Amino acid sequence: MTGTPTKKLKDVYKICTGLLTKEIKEEIAYFIAVRSFIMKSSKTGTPDLKEVNERISKLFENAILEDGVMVLTEATTNESFDLLNEENISKLRAIPQKNIATTVLMRVMKEKLKDVKKKNMTVSRSFSERFEKIIEKYHNRNDHLDVYEVFEELLKFKEELEEAINEGTQLGLSYEEKAFFDVLGSDPDIKSLLQDETLLNIAKDLAKTVKEHRSHDWDKKESAQARMRLYIKKVLRKWDYPPNKEPKAVEDVLEQAKLQAANM
8 A cells, every 4th residue: 555545544544543543553654654665765766764764663653642642743843842731741651652752752852952042042051961961861771660760850851941941931031131141140150249130131231232233144244243242241331240250241142142143
C-alpha cells in the first residue's frame, strides 16, 4: 500500500484517530512511514536514512501516545510548550513507555529553548546549559529508574523555564525590557549594589533608548554599534551604575540589543 492509497489512509487517520485501537494506530504509522521513505527515494534517488529513521521513530511515538498528547508532537514551538498543562502532563505520566514520554518532553523543551534564544540571551544560556546536562544524563542512563528521574527533572525544568519567561509580565516589563533586566542581573554583585527597582528602571530606559536610536542594519555596522555603546553608557551613568561594572554591562547590553535586532 503506497502512494495515493496511503495518503488517503493518512487523511482518514486524522479524522477518526480517536476511534482506533493502539494496534491499528501502530500499523497505520508503519504504512505512513514506508510511504514517506518511498516518496523521498522517488524524489532524490538517494534517501537520507537518518532522517527517515527519525521520522519513523516519531510516527511510532505518535501511535503510542494518547490523542491529546500526540498534538504536542505536531504543534508549533509555543503551542507545544503551552499544551504542557496539568492534563497533558498527567497523560504523559500514565504512558508505560516512559522513554517515549521523556523524548516528547525533551523535544518540546529543545524547541522552546530555540525560541528563547532569539529573545533573551541570559535565560537562554542559563537554561541551555542545564538542558544539556539533563540530555547527557538521559543518554548515559542505566535503567528504567534513570529514565523516570530524567522525566521528573524535565518537568521541573519546564516549570522553572516557564517562570523565567513569565517573570517579565509579573514585573511589568516587556520582553525587550526583561531581557536587559536579566543581562544586568546576571552579575551577582549588581544585585547587592543596586535595588531591583533601580534595575527595572534601567532596563526600561535601555529598551527605550535602543529603540529610539536603532537604524537599519545598525547591528552589522561598526560605526552604528559604536554610537549605540555611547547611548548605553549614558543610560547606565544616568542611574549611577557602578563604574567598575560598566564596561562588561555595556558589551552585554549591546549583545542583547544586537540579538533583538537580528530577530525583529
